Amino acid sequence: MENIFSxxxxxxxxxxxxxxxxxxxxxxxxxxVVVDNKIITRTHNLTExxxxxxxxxxxxxxxSAANFIGGKYLTxxxxxxxxxxxxxxxxxxxxxxxxxxxxxxxxxHRGYRxxxxxxxxxxxxxxxxxxxxxxxxxxxxxxxxxx
Amino acid sequence: MENIFSxxxxxxxxxxxxxxxxxxxxxxxxxxVVVDNKIITRTHNLTExxxxxxxxxxxxxxxSAANFIGGKYLTxxxxxxxxxxxxxxxxxxxxxxxxxxxxxxxxxHRGYRxxxxxxxxxxxxxxxxxxxxxxxxxxxxxxxxxx
Numbered sequence: 572m573e574n575i576f577s578x579x580x581x582x583x584x585x586x587x588x589x590x591x592x593x594x595x596x597x598x599x600x601x602x603x604v605v606v607d608n609k610i611i612t613r614t615h616n617l618t619e620x621x622x623x624x625x626x627x628x629x630x631x632x633x634x635s636a637a638n639f640i641g642g643k644y645l646t647x648x649x650x651x652x653x654x655x656x657x658x659x660x661x662x663x664x665x666x667x668x669x670x671x672x673x674x675x676x677x678x679x680h681r682g683y684r685x686x687x688x689x690x691x692x693x694x695x696x697x698x699x700x701x702x703x704x705x706x707x708x709x710x711x712x713x714x715x716x717x718x
Numbered sequence: 719m720e721n722i723f724s725x726x727x728x729x730x731x732x733x734x735x736x737x738x739x740x741x742x743x744x745x746x747x748x749x750x751v752v753v754d755n756k757i758i759t760r761t762h763n764l765t766e767x768x769x770x771x772x773x774x775x776x777x778x779x780x781x782s783a784a785n786f787i788g789g790k791y792l793t794x795x796x797x798x799x800x801x802x803x804x805x806x807x808x809x810x811x812x813x814x815x816x817x818x819x820x821x822x823x824x825x826x827h828r829g830y831r832x833x834x835x836x837x838x839x840x841x842x843x844x845x846x847x848x849x850x851x852x853x854x855x856x857x858x859x860x861x862x863x864x865x
Binding site: 618622623624625630633634637638641642643644657658659660661662663665666667686687688689 | 765769770771772777780781784785788789790791804805806807808809810812813814833834835836
């Protein structure tokens with residue numbers, strides 16, 4: 572039997588979170604933290620609502636997952652996020668020692684790879700899962716904002 | 719008359735925050751945000767208390783200052799922090815477009831400069847203010863922890 576719990580399976584859930592952000596007028600990025608195929612937190616960007624540049628989806632996901640686990644380190648966790656993390660979020664993920672990061676669309680302008688940030692050397696990174704859809708949602712958001 | 723509101727003046731206050739962190743068993747880093755020579759927030763590292771790798775002094779300072787100001791951007795603010803920001807905090811400061819960052823001790827291992835992070839191009843950066851004292855406090859903390 573095929574494993575239904577693929578990276579695409581979870582990225583679809585993160586994408587749903589990004590859609591919720593979109594509807595709220597937030598830059599549409601969604602994130603999940605998964606442990607043993609169970610979603611322990613689902614979040615989306617809330618920088619506008621909270622008037623706080625630190626309220627990226629990943630930051631909230633890290634804080635929330637640590638609360639759930641009862642420990643600071645997320646070594647057994649996978650973080651799914653629809654957009655490549657920025658250097659702030661990469662830094663937070665670095666400190667969390669998260670086991671795996673799966674992102675959707677690459678961020679050519681503010682992604683951690685172009686900004687020069689680093690994930691933890693033990694973190695497995697997979698990029699480009701549902702990259703087209705995740706990226707299109709962000710593009711559509713900014714297209715509507717420019718109107 | 720000499721201006722009493724020097725960078726050293728405010729760094730001493732940030733150092734007091736770091737001392738409070740030390741007494742709590744937190745890695746001793748303190749931070750302030752100052753606008754027009756007024757301290758609008760003072761914070762210290764709370765990663766242990768909150769079980770949250772994102773609870774660095776700077777992150778809390780940014781969130782708190784934005785709440786105080788009622789806006790996300792800290793262009794008119796100076797952030798004082800006793801230790802060079804890590805890449806996470808540098809990333810958050812980048813997004814905040816903070817006007818000026820003054821730090822105490824350089825962090826040769828996890829500072830944003832060695833990790834590859836970036837502050838905003840418009841942010842003025844001053845390092846090494848009370849660098850010796852600020853660095854000694856961190857060293858003493860880890861010396862005691864190793865015992």
